[in-house]
Amino acid sequence: MSSVARGYSIPVVDLADHTHRQVTVDREPGTYIGHPTTVLLDDGRTIICVYPLGHGRGAIVMKRSDDGGLTWSERLPVPENWSTSQEVPTVYPVVDGAGVKRLIMFSGLYPIRLAVSEDDGGTWSPLAPIGEFGGIVAMADLVRLNDGRYMALFHDDGRFLHDGGERGKFHVYKTESADGGLTWGDPTSIATHATAHLCEPGAVRSPDGAEIAVLLRENSRQHNAFVIFSRDEGATWTDPVELPGALTGDRHACRYAPDGRLLIEFRDTTHESPTKGDWVGWVGTYGDIANGAEGQYRVRLMDNTKGADCAYPAIELLPDGTFVSTTYGHWTEGESPYVASVRFTLGELDGLL
DSSP states (O other): HHHHHHHHOEEEEETTGGGGEEEEEOTTTTOOOOOOOEEEEESOOOOEEEEEESSSOOOOEEESSSSSSSSSOOOOOOOOOGGGGOOOEEEEEEEEETTOOOEEEEEEEESSOOOEEEETSSOOOOEEEESSSSOEEEEEEEEEOSSSSSEEEEEEEESSSSSOOOOOOOOOEEEESSTTTTOOOOOEEEEEOSSEEEEEEEEEEOOTOOOEEEEETTSSSSSSSEEEEEEEESOOOOOOOOOOOOGOOEEEEEOOTTOOOOOEEEEEOOSSOOOTTTTEEEOOHHHHHHHOOOSSEEEEEEEOSSOOOOOOOEEOTTTTTTEEEEEOOOTTEEEEEEEEEEEEHHHHHHOOO
């Protein structure tokens, strides 16, 4: 069992009834729509959102907002083989050594596949394998290293890393790219644990850039979430240690606010929590993570009405300091899950404490 506090003592701000903050991105009666990720383009207002029609596995669809997430297009044309996606798609902006900017989108299980756009998401390549390896929820996060390379992070439990694998111990893996995300090296394990099932890494750099922290879901549900640290650009990592209950959840997504505080969003799987199973966020500092502190406060973003099936969150920060957070959930009782976003600033949350 967990060796640290299973709950938390920090206050909770509740936005669940703030319907004026909520925007529906995509909804279709009777259709499971889940697991979106987003990317904010350089103009500071265009957001692209990709997600599967299904629980992870399902045809990938794409929408676009030209006004910072206030309104959304219809579903846009995408390559035909995006319909063969086996896992949650994840999309990231990258730039190579020559300054060429791209969007890259991963789709997991065996083999991990990649699609590329070099025109801000206007057109895309089909999904194509990045190597003879696979993984679950690929890539859960992406970090640009100080030398310009990229490090992508994912996990597997032995079934998909190689063709025909068998379920075993959970490992968190990294793979690196030196050409702006077009090709990727063989994966190496960076974290595992004797009893915890570590997965779904979410990364954040320290404010001075010297350290990378990776927060990890704990899928055996015996422990709190975990964290590992690297001070050499991912070459070596500390042993996993449990996080406070305040940061225990699935699929952590991290963004800095303009004032230097951190917003981290996740599915609340804290053992003792009034918002368990909901889409929540945590506000604190990087020092809180490094020192094992609880942080400043939590926020419930939306109320999930069915179990804990919600909240693989995507977070974008607009130039005016507004966070546009987007994810899926059972937001209407008795109906299929759909994708929605919530808009707020940390100043607004502070005022609600």
